[in-house]
Amino acid sequence: MSMTADAVPTSASPARTPVSPSPSGAARSAPDRLLAVLAAFDHAHPALSLTDISRRAGLTLTTAHRLVGALTEWGALERDASGVYHVGLRLWEVAALAPRGLALRQIALPYLEDLYEATHENVQLAVRDGDEVVYIEWLSGRSAVGVHIRVGARWPLHATGVGLALLAHAEPESQEAYCETPLAVFTPYTIGEGARLRRVLAEVRRTGVAVSARQVTDDALSVAAPVRGQDGSVVAAVSVVVPQLSAQVPVLTPAVRVAARGISRALGWQP
Amino acid sequence: MSMTADAVPTSASPARTPVSPSPSGAARSAPDRLLAVLAAFDHAHPALSLTDISRRAGLTLTTAHRLVGALTEWGALERDASGVYHVGLRLWEVAALAPRGLALRQIALPYLEDLYEATHENVQLAVRDGDEVVYIEWLSGRSAVGVHIRVGARWPLHATGVGLALLAHAEPESQEAYCETPLAVFTPYTIGEGARLRRVLAEVRRTGVAVSARQVTDDALSVAAPVRGQDGSVVAAVSVVVPQLSAQVPVLTPAVRVAARGISRALGWQP
Numbered sequence: 001m002s003m004t005a006d007a008v009p010t011s012a013s014p015a016r017t018p019v020s021p022s023p024s025g026a027a028r029s030a031p032d033r034l035l036a037v038l039a040a041f042d043h044a045h046p047a048l049s050l051t052d053i054s055r056r057a058g059l060t061l062t063t064a065h066r067l068v069g070a071l072t073e074w075g076a077l078e079r080d081a082s083g084v085y086h087v088g089l090r091l092w093e094v095a096a097l098a099p100r101g102l103a104l105r106q107i108a109l110p111y112l113e114d115l116y117e118a119t120h121e122n123v124q125l126a127v128r129d130g131d132e133v134v135y136i137e138w139l140s141g142r143s144a145v146g147v148h149i150r151v152g153a154r155w156p157l158h159a160t161g162v163g164l165a166l167l168a169h170a171e172p173e174s175q176e177a178y179c180e181t182p183l184a185v186f187t188p189y190t191i192g193e194g195a196r197l198r199r200v201l202a203e204v205r206r207t208g209v210a211v212s213a214r215q216v217t218d219d220a221l222s223v224a225a226p227v228r229g230q231d232g233s234v235v236a237a238v239s240v241v242v243p244q245l246s247a248q249v250p251v252l253t254p255a256v257r258v259a260a261r262g263i264s265r266a267l268g269w270q271p
Numbered sequence: 272m273s274m275t276a277d278a279v280p281t282s283a284s285p286a287r288t289p290v291s292p293s294p295s296g297a298a299r300s301a302p303d304r305l306l307a308v309l310a311a312f313d314h315a316h317p318a319l320s321l322t323d324i325s326r327r328a329g330l331t332l333t334t335a336h337r338l339v340g341a342l343t344e345w346g347a348l349e350r351d352a353s354g355v356y357h358v359g360l361r362l363w364e365v366a367a368l369a370p371r372g373l374a375l376r377q378i379a380l381p382y383l384e385d386l387y388e389a390t391h392e393n394v395q396l397a398v399r400d401g402d403e404v405v406y407i408e409w410l411s412g413r414s415a416v417g418v419h420i421r422v423g424a425r426w427p428l429h430a431t432g433v434g435l436a437l438l439a440h441a442e443p444e445s446q447e448a449y450c451e452t453p454l455a456v457f458t459p460y461t462i463g464e465g466a467r468l469r470r471v472l473a474e475v476r477r478t479g480v481a482v483s484a485r486q487v488t489d490d491a492l493s494v495a496a497p498v499r500g501q502d503g504s505v506v507a508a509v510s511v512v513v514p515q516l517s518a519q520v521p522v523l524t525p526a527v528r529v530a531a532r533g534i535s536r537a538l539g540w541q542p
Contacts, residue, residue, distance in 0.1 A: 030301035031341035038365050039345075046368045070302035074310075078371070087365060089400055092372030094309050094358060097317045100349070101363030109410070113384070129360055139380070 033059060037067045038076065038091075043153075047084045100127050104236060105137045108227070108263045112139055115240065115259040119252065122241040125227075125263075126162040128170070129154070131178060133163040136236070155216065158183050158191050161224030162237035164210035168201040169226050169234035175201060189214040209253050210237075214244050221247040225260035230268035238263060304330060308338045309347065309362075314424075318355045371398045375507060376408045379498070379534045383410050386511065386530040390523065393512040396498075396534075397433040399441070400425070402449060404434040407507070426487065429454050429462050432495030433508035435481035439472040440497050440505035446472060460485040480524050481508075485515050492518040496531035501539035509534060 028036070040048060040056035048056065054064035068085060071077040075090025096102040108125050116123045116139045125137040132154040157163035157178060167175055179194035179201075191197050204210040210224045224239035238260045240252050261271075299307070311319060311327035319327065325335035339356060342348045346361025367373040379396050387394045387410045396408040403425040428434035428449060438446055450465035450472075462468050475481040481495045495510035509531045511523050532542075 029341060031305050031338055031345075034302050034305050035341070035345045035347065041365060041368050043368065046370070046374070067302055070300060070306070074302075074306045076306065078369075087369040087372070089369060089371045089398065089405060091362070092366040092369040093405065094312055095363040095366030097312050097314065098349075098358040098360060098363040099317070100360045101358070103317070113410075127360065134360060134364065139384075 033057070033063060034067050034071070037064065037071060038087075041087055047080075047086050049084055053085065100235075101136060104267075107266050108137065108236070108238070111259045111262040111266070112137060112238065114262070115238070115255055116140075118255050119240055119242075121252075123259075124162060124222075124239045124241065125236060126160075126166070126239070127236045128157065128163075128166040131181070132156055133160055133166060133237070135162075156184050158197055159186055159212065159215045161210045161212040161222030161239045161241075164200060164204050164212060165224040165226045165237035165239070166234060168204035168210065186216055187214055187218050189218075191215065208257060210239075211249055213247075219244050221249070223247075223249055223252045223256050225256045227260050227267070228264040228269040232269060235267070236263070304328070304334060305338050305342070308335065308342060309358075312358055318351075318357050320355055324356065371506070372407060375538075378537050379408065379507070379509070382530045382533040382537070383408060383509065385533070386509070386526055387411075389526050390511055390513075392523075394530075395433060395493075395510045395512065396507060397431075397437070397510070398507045399428065399434075399437040402452070403427055404431055404437060404508070406433075427455050429468050430457055430483065430486045432481045432483040432493030432510045432512075435471060435475050435483060436495040436497045436508035436510070437505060439475035439481065457487055458485055458489050460489075462486065479528060481510075482520055484518075490515050492520070494518075494520055494523045494527050496527045498531050498538070499535040499540040503540060506538070507534070 036057035036059065037053055040053045045052070045056065050064060050068060051061065053059075053068060054061045057064060059067070068077060072079055072085070072088070075088045077085045077091075078088040079085050104127070105125060112123050112125060121140075123139045124135055126133040126135045128134075133156075135153045135155075155163060157167045167178060170178075175198075179197050183190070183192050183194070183197065185192045191200060200210075208225060211221065212224070213221045216222075220241055221244040222239045222241040224237045226234040227236040227238055229235040238256060240256055242252065307328035307330065308324055311324045316323070316327065321335060321339060322332065324330075324339060325332045328335060330338070339348060343350055343356070343359070346359045348356045348362075349359040350356050375398070376396060383394050383396060392411075394410040395406055397404040397406045399405075404427075406424045406426075426434060428438045438449060441449075446469075450468050454463050454465070454468065455461070456463045462471060471481075479496060482492065483495070484492045487493075491512055492515040493510045493512040495508045497505040498507040498509055500506040509527060511527055513523065
């Protein structure tokens with residue numbers, strides 16, 4: 001069920017939106033059934049047979065067959081020579097319009113490339129979705145080692161640099177609500193208590209950058225800065241992830257901040 | 272209706288899949304109606320009101336309201352503070368699984384970056400969809416001028432370097448069928464006759480690269496090479512687009528070929 005098995009290198013991935021456990025499609029609306037077919041695909045299951053889809057979507061084989069047929073005709077799914085279904089190009093084209101997905105990434109990419117050129121480290125762009133960050137982009141050299149975050153991966157806000165940068169600039173009520181929920185712990189260094197998280201968030205606001213040291217894995221460190229939209233609100237965060245042992249936070253910080261400000265300006269933000 | 276208004280710099284964009292003209296949703300299936308809501312969004316219309324969606328999808332306001340509600344709850348659409356709908360992050364996450372979309376782009380990106388570093392010119396990755404190429408990725412420096420292709424843009428196969436590279440390696444029947452259709456002409460240099468296209472395709476197969484000189488606009492030239500998948504079939508093409516006046520095709524050709532072979536190897540191709 002986990003979609004982040006190959007995300008930040010740890011096996012302690014957070015749970016994803018579960019596939020509907022309902023064994024019968026009878027009580028569900030037509031849109032719900034069609035969306036359940038799309039939701040059957042995830043990073044652990046990018047290619048599915050009709051039987052797989054039926055089982056994972058909780059639909060009868062007849063219903064799944066009809067819906068998969070409609071989705072395939074439209075181009076949302078594609079059937080390969082072996083009869084297995086994949087997500088189709090047409091869906092990708094529509095999804096490329098998502099302002100918080102490819103559209104944001106398209107504006108940010110030159111600045112992310114500059115940051116990669118300047119540091120030759122893993123570079124990420126992420127947005128907030130509920131209690132998680134979603135990685136919209138990552139760049140790493142072909143020879144890059146260590147961290148393997150993929151586009152679309154999710155992680156809890158409090159554990160990552162990008163998550164802390166996003167949370168620190170969220171509405172105070174939203175921050176407080178998050179601090180009061182149980183905080184998942186991945187290493188001995190992960191922030192596990194609300195009181196400590198509140199102090200860290202205040203520090204992020206004071207310094208303008210978020211540093212997550214060994215919170216996700218024992219050996220990685222990230223430095224993140226917030227990206228602002230036209231109205232000044234924080235809409236994304238950019239970060240560099242490096243091996244903790246050789247991390248030079250004072251060197252990375254200005255580069256990350258410059259990239260975040262460049263993306264903010266490109267989005268229409270004016271200091 | 273055109274979705275390629277900001278594609279390769281010309282106003283002569285090819286027509287896109289039209290929005291259904293049906294004024295009534297009554298005769299259409301439930302999946303068709305839901306997909307019509309998604310299809311209402313395109314590059315010229317990335318943000319729509321409920322009324323816009325209803326009109327563009329050919330649905331009653333009541334039906335559109337119900338379907339948009341379901342799509343928004345699922346996360347396929349997002350409603351902003353002003354009540355306008357955009358494509359949502361959740362759809363983007365599912366679409367990121369498309370093997371011919373983000374998944375291919377993810378594998379190819381390091382090689383595209385290498386090609387950009389080596390040439391500092393516009394770099395593209397495209398796949399074939401019917402009679403068109405769809406651009407999966409483009410890279411250009413922040414200071415890049417001239418060509419503005421965006422991700423998701425489409426162009427007819429015979430006019431572009433990537434299109435010629437893809438068509439030249441397609442099934443012979445598919446090539447012949449294309450050569451017999453009317454060929455849209457964008458400049459005095461565009462291939463407009465099937466006989467000439469056949470000769471060009473033979474030349475592409477012989478040399479291993481496709482050169483499109485001034486075929487899309489009067490001032491641009493592209494050099495493209497095919498990308499092969501695990502089974503040796505051509506699944507994509509990579510290209511560099513430069514100003515025609517200063518283009519050095521013999522210099523660009525090896526760089527484009529090396530990048531295309533690198534991506535092919537990463538996809539599992541073995542020479």
